Amino acid sequence: MNEKKLFCYFCGSKEKEVTYLIEGDDAYICDYCVEKANLVISENNSKKNNTPFELRNPKQIKTYLDKHVIGQDASKKIVSVAVYNHFKRIVHSNDSDDVKLEKSNILLVGSTGTGKTLLARTLSNYLNVPFAIADATVLTEAGYVGEDVENILVRLYQAADYDVKKAEMGIVYIDEIDKIAKKTANASITRDVSGEGVQQSLLKILEGTEAHIPPQGGRKHPEQPLVKINTSNILFICGGAFQNLDKIISKRMNQNNIGFSNIDDVNKASTSDIRPEDLVQFGFIPELIGRLPVMGSLNNLTKAALLSILTEPTNSLVKQYKKLFLFEGVKLDFTHNALLAIVDIAEKRKTGARALRSVMEKVMLDIMYEIPSNKDIKSCTINKDTVLNGSRPITKKLKKTA
Numbered sequence: 001m002n003e004k005k006l007f008c009y010f011c012g013s014k015e016k017e018v019t020y021l022i023e024g025d026d027a028y029i030c031d032y033c034v035e036k037a038n039l040v041i042s043e044n045n046s047k048k049n050n051t052p053f054e055l056r057n058p059k060q061i062k063t064y065l066d067k068h069v070i071g072q073d074a075s076k077k078i079v080s081v082a083v084y085n086h087f088k089r090i091v092h093s094n095d096s097d098d099v100k101l102e103k104s105n106i107l108l109v110g111s112t113g114t115g116k117t118l119l120a121r122t123l124s125n126y127l128n129v130p131f132a133i134a135d136a137t138v139l140t141e142a143g144y145v146g147e148d149v150e151n152i153l154v155r156l157y158q159a160a161d162y163d164v165k166k167a168e169m170g171i172v173y174i175d176e177i178d179k180i181a182k183k184t185a186n187a188s189i190t191r192d193v194s195g196e197g198v199q200q201s202l203l204k205i206l207e208g209t210e211a212h213i214p215p216q217g218g219r220k221h222p223e224q225p226l227v228k229i230n231t232s233n234i235l236f237i238c239g240g241a242f243q244n245l246d247k248i249i250s251k252r253m254n255q256n257n258i259g260f261s262n263i264d265d266v267n268k269a270s271t272s273d274i275r276p277e278d279l280v281q282f283g284f285i286p287e288l289i290g291r292l293p294v295m296g297s298l299n300n301l302t303k304a305a306l307l308s309i310l311t312e313p314t315n316s317l318v319k320q321y322k323k324l325f326l327f328e329g330v331k332l333d334f335t336h337n338a339l340l341a342i343v344d345i346a347e348k349r350k351t352g353a354r355a356l357r358s359v360m361e362k363v364m365l366d367i368m369y370e371i372p373s374n375k376d377i378k379s380c381t382i383n384k385d386t387v388l389n390g391s392r393p394i395t396k397k398l399k400k401t402a
Helices: 031-048 058-068 073-091 116-127 151-159 196-207 245-255 263-267 276-282 286-290 303-311 317-327 336-349 354-373 384-389
Strands: 021-023 028-030 106-109 131-135 171-175 210-213 227-230 235-240 294-297 331-334 377-382 394-397
Touching: 021 031, 028 031, 058 073, 058 116, 073 106, 073 116, 073 235, 073 294, 106 116, 116 131, 116 171, 116 235, 131 151, 151 171, 151 210, 151 227, 196 286, 245 276, 276 286, 303 317, 303 336, 303 354, 317 331, 317 354, 331 336, 336 354, 336 384, 354 377, 354 384
Parallel strands: 106 235, 106 294, 131 171, 171 235, 331 377
Antiparallel strands: 021 028, 210 227, 377 394
């Protein structure tokens, strides 16, 4: 008599291909399909609980980022995976499983204008969650002149239209995080209230705590009503230029290769080779580094990247100016040499993509002053001479009808 061959009625896997089969009424289901079914049920339950975002997979997130952020592919991939894991963790937060997933807070390292803030803001727009930016340079320990760390949460609360539930699933970008590094590795008599002290104050809100904030910001006082915000599901993205971090990395890499390395090897070191111990040397306490487990490094922008940023993204400067001119009934164009000249000037300023806007503002000022008052212009072309010497752009006038 032939032995009955058992298989999963859902995926078709044979008994030998799975860990075990669960028997039902005239059918079997494998452990893999059971796990998958649990995930589907959990996601549907999260939708019923009014989770204020639609979960996107890493490829979807990166595809969207590609439309708005030029280059930085490695960092976009790192961020996409981290953000997906973070919000997946929220979706399944009510699971009865004993395994608890930790937060995927992100540290972005890159020079000014490489796209750190844009990356964070674009993510929040795509996920449709509240977004707030904080400047680490103004933060101090509670009780000292400056802003309390908890004021970061006030901005997020305000960005969420004073909706606590929305704020508790938002994204906070803390800029200039490198500026709160310890001033010295040695103990000091004077308290470092804007360095290590701030790092210590950040620990709880980064990991997850119930913070009590004054709804309008400012310092707390006894008679003021406070709002309670749980930071467990808030994604924190910290960014900074970390000047001279590459030298720390070079020194570490050189020490690890004594007898084999040369000066060329040292010069090749970059922030893409960053390790937690490098950040300790830079002046960060290990506890803070541990709460920023995901690290991404953004490269300095080349001229080719600057040109792409100027012209390609959905919200590029060239497209913005063309739209502004269309409001006046004028078709705006840039010659290729004009665009290259703008990029050359911006690149020399060493402030990345930020320099493009300031250069464009100067180039376009005079013509944008004149166009609204001159209704007979139908087209305007910015050429290289306009960019470099401030000469008038080439304009064409509407043909007058008899």
